[in-house]
Amino acid sequence: MTDRGARTTGTEPVRTGPIRYARAERFGRPRAVAAGDTRPSTGEICPQPASRLDAVMGPPRDDLPQGEDCLHLTVTTPAADGGARPVMVWLHGGGFSSGAGILDWYDGGALAAQGDVVVVAVNYRLGALGYLCLDGVSEGNLGLYDQLEALRWVRDHIAGYGGDPGRVTVFGQSAGGISIRLLMEMDEARGLFHRVIMQSAPLSLTGRSRADAGALGRVFAGHLAARGKSPADADHAELLDAQRETAVAHLLRSGSAMEPPFSPVEGVLAGAAPGRNVRGLDVLYGWNADDMTSFPGQEGDPAELTARMYAAPLAELGGALEQAGARVHAYRLDWRPAGSALGATHCLELPLLLGGRAAWEGAPMLGSAPWEEVDALGAALRATWLGFVRTGIPGAAPRQLSCSAGPVPPARPHLT
Template identity: 35%
Template sequence: MDQIQQNADCHLITRLGAIKGSVIDNVRIYRGVPYATPMVGERRFSPPDPIESWQGEYDATRDRPIAPQNKSRLAAAMGDFALEQDEDCLTLNICAPNSQSGKHPVMVWIHGGAFTSGAGSLPWYSGEHLARNGDVVTVGINYRLGALGFLYLPGLSDGNLGLKDQLLALQWVKDNIEDFGGDPDNITLVGQSAGGASIAALLTKPGLDGLFKRAVLQSASLGRLFSPPEAAEKTAHSFLKILGINPQEAHKLKQLPVAQLLAAQQSLGIAEHRLAQTKPPFWLVRDGEFIASELLDSLDAGRRLNVDLLIGTTREEMAAFYHFDAKIQSADNRIVDDLFHAEFGDDAAHYLNSYRQRRAKQTPAALLGDLYTDKVFRRDSLLLAERFSQKGLASYVYEFDWQSPNKLEACHCLEIPFVFKNLEHWVGSPMLEGLDREEFHGLSSSMQKAWVAFAHCGNPNHPGIPQWDQYTATGRNVMHFGSVIGPQKAHIIGDQSDHT
């Protein structure tokens, strides 16, 4: 097809029906494309059903509602947003080069937000620059959140509903993305935080091998990937108690107003919060059916998998949470000692000293932040990279070191605008306040080109960065992205390398 007129509507015939999108600065954008039927009314707490087709021309020139949610826990770091919310939210946002000739690699974004907030359709995650600069098709997924998406209560909700939404969306992409110029045989999943954890959860399912070709996991919380079913069910009963509902009448949850569910969800999060812990009440659950095993257990020697991996973390993940936590900021050495003892037992003093040695300013917040950055994010990310390498699969590891000018260090979520290279959508974001724009664009260009190169061929190397070697158990190569870009050898206090 010839080049499409700029800054105008565009019309497309797909196997699901006709659709109208927009062309903006050389990119075709389709917003709010449905991939499932509305999960409302009596269908609340049910697995998603695929959409079969639509009548007439679907208007994809505007965003549709996002999943019901409370204010993000990271609004003080990332910034805030106010968008229309509704249970009818299972939609996709698609950005594609303005020519439909040929097949372009597909990058599917699964947003983070601790399974309680966010949306793939947020301007923060708009893929127009990736599509324009990288010659790829991008897809952002909206999925159910909080209790509506991750309540586990046998007899009412099987749990992992938001993850099942994601899986249905991926199957939609596999079946339909060719109509939008994408290559269904070259799909890369990209997920940050809960989105990265979602990809890890999908990796536990051998039956999905072949659904996607590559995976990028950014700051995935692999150190706390699944809740045991008994713990998840206990959380559900606490939720019912806050709402004043007898467990034998749990079906009443289907009739309650969304606002009441969200208020109870907020109360439950406050009641169950523990010092230095950031896991919310509703989470992925190892239910024994949809998720039957832990991640590394599922990647045994007989599993072919055939997925390329790019994985990494920010240097100070926990700073986004701890900087605004008054109890962490006022913590004393006794609290630090107690939490290190809970992690390392009789070896706590040795490991605490090791963490102190790395910090010029040894505040409790910094020490606890380093400890839980390693425990929740970095340590198991390296283990997963090592497992991929052992299976002979492409495995690349990065660390994001660039420091927020607003005293938030290299905090959780800070790398996202650099990957999307869309600073114009981050106006007012506290974690970016006062940045050097020239430095941002230089680092962003290096990162975006690496992510795009990986999506094209499974190798993130490009002429704008030093040689990025694969991660192995012996080489332990990690590419560091900051004011200085270059490789270093990974080292985690408390892992096997700490004893060599």
């Protein structure tokens, strides 16, 4: 990807970026880019290992540099004019350890073209660089503060790309959905967005205790110390090696293959129960019917595991949000592509919403479904999301999507 500047070609949306929205020292909070700083973006993404979901999504086809100057975003707009269009800000998943908003998977061109909206996709720090909690080194939750800084960038700059900073929807999947759950409760984020879409957020992983996070931080530092290094001076390869070793130690301690070793830490929430900042917020949340088939090695029926890890916690949150004054809608995606044993698995909605054929064709989760089917269902699902973005009420749902008002999970249809 190259920085092409804010311009349009006819009516075709143009994806601009990567744009640096902030800078940060290692283990420091992000700082907004100073006015007049015109140094070009490096286009880096946060140093990371291969994703554990490569077997589901396929590996990304982008070849982007990895480095700590990674606080970048892209903007896709139909026109850099005074159109004051609704804005959609994307927070990617990846277990807080992999992924990047500027990957071609997350190109917002289809949404921008279909809905006349502006789409922003955000990088944030991952793994130990984003979520290490260690006394005297890192406070934790830095990746979350990166996302907050990106939303401030949107507030301050998106009008120059044809967007309306008063009509911002934050949408995110998996770890990105968890991030949205936390941002809803942060006083600093109040007023930076007006609607949210949480896609397959495993909410039981929302907040690790500070004591547990600190213990894992000491394990991480111990692995580096054995190499004669510290978190401050280790290179990226050494940091990633220590992350892997910490993940093994965490798995032995917790028995959870789902829970990453570095993730948000308790203490960022403004209150114990959801609701402090959500009165008047429009919320759409949901999951894929077979989310848990993406995670091999789990004991139990995938449908029951999906209900426990996704459906029940999301419905509970939806009820709490509604009681607190939010307007809530729920969905469940039931599309099961031909030729895939994974069914309606985790991440399956992503190629229906973002990216395009070049980015997604051949992804294992799509099985043998022809791209024409993916494209047609994608247009229908995008229409559902775009209706919500414009009105707070989801647009007409395709038959493969169950959608309802309120926090009650949609009834499971019998699809062949």
